[in-house]
Amino acid sequence: MPILMPPSSTTTQKSQQKIAATTDSNKNKTFTRALGKAVTTTVSGILTVSLMLLLIEGFLALNHIGEQEYLKVDPVIGFAHLENKLVTDRSESLGIGKINSAGLCDTEHSIAKNPGTERIAILGDSITEALQVPIKERFARVLETKLNTGSAQKFEVINFGVGGFGTGHEYLQFVRDVRRYKPDQIILMYHQGDETENSPDGSKWSLQPTFTLSAANDPQIRYQEFDTWRESPSAAPLTFFAWGRRNSHIWQCLSQKHSTLKNEQLYKRITDLLAKLSKGFEKIIVAVDPHDNQSVAARANIEKQNIEFDRQKLLQEAQIQNDLQPSSSCYDANRQWLLTAKLIDLLNQQCHRDKIKLLIAFVPVMEKPVSLRPDFSHKIEQLKKMGTEKGFETVDLSPKFYVAEKETTKPIILLAHLSPHGHELVASESFPIFLNDSYGPNNSCSICKRVCRIFSASSSNCFSFCMVALFTRLADDVLVFGL
Amino acid sequence: MPLVEKGFSSIQYLAPVDAWIAALAFTFEIYYDFSGYTDIGRGSAMLLGINLPENFNKPYLSVSLIDFWRRWHMSLSSWLRDYLYKPLGGSRGDTFARNRNLLITMLLGGLWHGASFHFVFWGAFHGAGLILNHTFRQIFPAPQKTVSQEKNLRGLFNAQSLATGAFTFVFVLLGWVLFRADSFENALSFYKHMFVITAPCFESGFLFHAFFASTLPAAFSLYALWHGVTALIQYLSKNTNLGRNWWLTLKPTPVILLSGYAAFALLILCMASKKAAPFIYFQF
Numbered sequence: 001m002p003i004l005m006p007p008s009s010t011t012t013q014k015s016q017q018k019i020a021a022t023t024d025s026n027k028n029k030t031f032t033r034a035l036g037k038a039v040t041t042t043v044s045g046i047l048t049v050s051l052m053l054l055l056i057e058g059f060l061a062l063n064h065i066g067e068q069e070y071l072k073v074d075p076v077i078g079f080a081h082l083e084n085k086l087v088t089d090r091s092e093s094l095g096i097g098k099i100n101s102a103g104l105c106d107t108e109h110s111i112a113k114n115p116g117t118e119r120i121a122i123l124g125d126s127i128t129e130a131l132q133v134p135i136k137e138r139f140a141r142v143l144e145t146k147l148n149t150g151s152a153q154k155f156e157v158i159n160f161g162v163g164g165f166g167t168g169h170e171y172l173q174f175v176r177d178v179r180r181y182k183p184d185q186i187i188l189m190y191h192q193g194d195e196t197e198n199s200p201d202g203s204k205w206s207l208q209p210t211f212t213l214s215a216a217n218d219p220q221i222r223y224q225e226f227d228t229w230r231e232s233p234s235a236a237p238l239t240f241f242a243w244g245r246r247n248s249h250i251w252q253c254l255s256q257k258h259s260t261l262k263n264e265q266l267y268k269r270i271t272d273l274l275a276k277l278s279k280g281f282e283k284i285i286v287a288v289d290p291h292d293n294q295s296v297a298a299r300a301n302i303e304k305q306n307i308e309f310d311r312q313k314l315l316q317e318a319q320i321q322n323d324l325q326p327s328s329s330c331y332d333a334n335r336q337w338l339l340t341a342k343l344i345d346l347l348n349q350q351c352h353r354d355k356i357k358l359l360i361a362f363v364p365v366m367e368k369p370v371s372l373r374p375d376f377s378h379k380i381e382q383l384k385k386m387g388t389e390k391g392f393e394t395v396d397l398s399p400k401f402y403v404a405e406k407e408t409t410k411p412i413i414l415l416a417h418l419s420p421h422g423h424e425l426v427a428s429e430s431f432p433i434f435l436n437d438s439y440g441p442n443n444s445c446s447i448c449k450r451v452c453r454i455f456s457a458s459s460s461n462c463f464s465f466c467m468v469a470l471f472t473r474l475a476d477d478v479l480v481f482g483l
Numbered sequence: 484m485p486l487v488e489k490g491f492s493s494i495q496y497l498a499p500v501d502a503w504i505a506a507l508a509f510t511f512e513i514y515y516d517f518s519g520y521t522d523i524g525r526g527s528a529m530l531l532g533i534n535l536p537e538n539f540n541k542p543y544l545s546v547s548l549i550d551f552w553r554r555w556h557m558s559l560s561s562w563l564r565d566y567l568y569k570p571l572g573g574s575r576g577d578t579f580a581r582n583r584n585l586l587i588t589m590l591l592g593g594l595w596h597g598a599s600f601h602f603v604f605w606g607a608f609h610g611a612g613l614i615l616n617h618t619f620r621q622i623f624p625a626p627q628k629t630v631s632q633e634k635n636l637r638g639l640f641n642a643q644s645l646a647t648g649a650f651t652f653v654f655v656l657l658g659w660v661l662f663r664a665d666s667f668e669n670a671l672s673f674y675k676h677m678f679v680i681t682a683p684c685f686e687s688g689f690l691f692h693a694f695f696a697s698t699l700p701a702a703f704s705l706y707a708l709w710h711g712v713t714a715l716i717q718y719l720s721k722n723t724n725l726g727r728n729w730w731l732t733l734k735p736t737p738v739i740l741l742s743g744y745a746a747f748a749l750l751i752l753c754m755a756s757k758k759a760a761p762f763i764y765f766q767f
Contacts, residue, residue: 045738052746060753063701094696253753411689 057249064088064096066249070131073230073238075307076314077172078208081105081162082246089131092414097135105129106140106159113182117154120144121178123170124189125197127363127417128161137420142427161189166197167343168211168219174347175318179354186356187430188347190383191363192376195336198343211339212323213331219342220323221315319346337379341386348392360387361430364398366405367416393433400429486697487512490690491663497676501690506677508694509663510656514543517556543655546647548609548616551655563592574617581617586610596662601670605661612654698754705750 060066067088074080081103089095100108113119122128122140130138140159147155160178162169170188178186198211209226211219229235244251315322331339344360351358362380365373380396387394404425405412412422490497490505497505521538528535538558545551552560571584586607593606660677664670694700735743 041736041738044736045742048739048742049745052742052749056746056750056753059701059705059750063698065698065701066753090696090698093692250749250753 053250060249060253066251066253067096069245069252069255070099072242073235075230076310077169077176078226079162079164085246087131092132092417093419095130095132095134097131104159105131105135105138105161107135109156109158109181111180114154114156117156118185119181119183120147120155120157120185120187121174121181121183122157122159122161122187122189123174123178124161124187124363125165125170125191125194126161126163127191128159128189129163130159130161130418130423131163132414132417133420133423137423139418139423139426139430142424143431146427146431158183164197164208166194166199166211167340167347168198168221169208170194171343171347171350172221172314172318172320175350176314179350183356186347186351186358188344188358188360189363190344190360192365192374195333195340199331199336199339211343212325212329213335213339213342214321214323217338217342218321219339219346220321222323222325223311224324318350341382344383345386345390348390352391358392359430359433360392360394361426362394362396362398363426364401366401366413366418366422395430395433397426397429400425486690486693486699487663489693491665491669491673494669494672494676496689497673498689499677499680502673502677504690504694506656506660506673510543510652510659513659513662514539543652544648545651546644548612548651548654549620551651552609552613559592559595563588567591578618578621582614585613585617589613600667601661601664604667604670605658608658608661612658702754 064086065088067086068090070082070085070087071079072082081099083099083103084101085099087095087097087099087105097105099105102109102111120143128140135141138159140157144155144157147157158181160170160173162173165173167188167190174186200210207226207229209221209223212222214220238245241251241255245255311322348358360383362376362383380394380398384394386392401412401422404421410421411419412425413419418426486508487505490501490508494502518539525535525537536558538556540554540557542551542555545554568584568588571587572580573584574581576584587610589610590603590606593602593604593609596602596605657674660673661667661670664673
């Protein structure tokens with residue numbers, strides 16, 4: 001008969017220890033399993049999200065969706081194009097084009113000029129920039145092809161157009177950037193909107209410096225409103241998200257920003273957050289790198305000084321004063337026009353100094369119905385008169401445009417900018433001017449008195465004529481002496 | 484400017500290709516708009532625990548007009564059937580009585596959208612179409628296809644269904660012109676531009692260009708790809724041995740599913756128009 005023995009105390013302790021150990025190991029196992037699951041979930045989540053983002057990026061890139069960002073802040077002139085950026089404009093039609101390495105909405109052009117090539121630079125605003133149509137259909141390209149067809153002289157046309165620029169900005173752009181290309185000819189595409197872009201209501205347009213008139217009616221530049229915006233938190237995301245603005249299609253889709261650098265929808269909302277973040281970053285940078293003596297503020301100060309230096313240099317070259325008045329004045333149409341005429345005069349003087357011919361082309365306002373179109377014939381007359389006095393050419397594109405608008409079934413404009421047909425018209429209207437023998441005042445040769453077709457190359461081009469003229473003159477002299 | 488608005492606001496400039504694009508654009512706009520609007524309603528109700536019935540069942544894949552009205556705006560059509568068509572006598576009487584009932588129901592259905600002649604004509608157009616459809620079925624009785632059979636996309640892949648489906652689609656598309664035009668006169672003028680080559684003042688095919696300038700081709704290709712892939716998977720898993728392959732039985736984990744949905748929502752946000760347009764059915 002088995003005797004029931006109470007378990008010894010040592011056995012109980014051991015079994016209790018065993019139970020405790022198994023519970024512990026079970027706990028450990030559960031914990032490890034949960035941890036493993038959490039890690040797997042997180043990793044798979046991160047991987048899936050990244051894969052999805054990549055897929056969306058790929059799809060958007062393939063279909064050219066979200067490629068509308070193309071501007072960056074230029075502290076001296078206002079704004080400039082992002083270099084090497086693919087831009088797709090769907091606002092009016094489908095315009096896909098890459099901004100070149102120098103930030104021009106055109107094909108690549110080297111700064112050094114090919115010998116024997118006549119270089120034509122086009123200054124203008126969004127009409128010249130022409131993001132709405134493919135590069136090869138922009139009038140700069142069409143004009144170059146037209147000029148080079150059947151001509152021994154080689155021409156190179158460069159498009160310097162930047163949307164939103166007024167005459168003043170175009171003038172500064174000429175002095176700083178265009179001159180380096182050593183053009184022989186400048187075409188200024190003058191549009192009536194340029195006047196308001198020179199001197200708008202200060203509160204409305206703070207993305208670029210504006211132009212004012214001094215007491216002596218000399219053009220001045222005004223940076224104050226622009227600087228206020230540039231240094232405000234609302235401009236901070238432009239630098240903070242520079243990478244996304246340039247590279248991410250998703251970001252460009254969501255920012256929904258188009259032709260201006262201001263965005264009311266998204267940028268403004270994250271502005272406060274960014275201001276806080278940037279302050280946080282400042283603290284982190286100082287804490288992490290105590291040896292870095294240059295704090296963010298100090299670096300910003302140096303940058304400010306650099307900008308100031310660049311501005312002073314450019315303004316000195318451009319012979320334009322900085323307007324430091326505390327408040328900006330609002331101009332009426334007459335004053336705006338006076339300012340524009342003064343700026344054109346300044347540009348002409350610079351062109352004369354550099355021996356560059358200036359042609360001003362008037363682009364009519366086509367986006368409005370005929371009855372609402374402003375009449376700027378008196379301005380054209382004034383500029384023509386000014387051109388005769390001061391030595392620049394003018395061409396008025398409006399008559400041809402108005403006729404074409406009535407006659408053709410093809411639209412000249414898309415919504416606000418020129419259609420491919422409009423570009424073709426501009427090119428075909430302006431190119432005969434370059435091939436006209438009597439083109440340009442004061443371009444006759446001092447020896448042969450011949451009016452040279454290509455004024456800049458006059459010395460080499462009319463060499464034979466000059467030789468003939470010299471011989472004739474010599475023969476005349478000999479004959480006179482002989483007789 | 485959206486294609487539909489552009490097309491219907493400048494009828495006098497439309498070349499046939501433009502008119503067809505505008506009509507086609509509206510055909511899809513009203514379906515996506517209305518179906519999406521209903522789905523938002525159904526989803527919101529589902530959050531509160533209420534399960535609302537489906538309102539659309541791939542209506543543009545209908546093989547006949549009768550089929551279309553069983554798939555389009557199902558809540559209204561079933562309401563009209565139960566409270567108007569059947570009390571009137573439905574299809575119980577003779578042919579004349581059935582046709583009369585159909586016409587009255589569709590006319591009132593049209594009038595429900597607004598007190599305007601083009602809505603009445605739209606109703607009459609569909610009423611007449613339904614009468615023809617029923618008459619045709621009487622003369623040439625064929626094994627009737629039900630909605631449940633058609634739910635499988637495979638049911639469409641035969642010559643007869645494709646032909647009748649295309650015919651139904653064009654009929655419905657022509658009906659939408661009456662629905663969208665501001666007035667009956669405009670609708671007539673629109674039809675003229677669809678079928679008669681008039682001398683347009685604009686460059687011919689401006690809507691055609693506008694379509695390709697927009698992001699719509701990308702959106703449609705994505706839509707077609709999605710449906711193509713799901714239909715293919717459905718077909719493969721049902722009809723071939725491939726169905727037993729491991730990759731067809733894969734079930735995504737909630738994390739993958741969630742990020743997938745988030746990505747899809749992001750893509751929709753990316754492709755969305757800058758301007759928010761109100762739902763078309765807000766006015767009805």
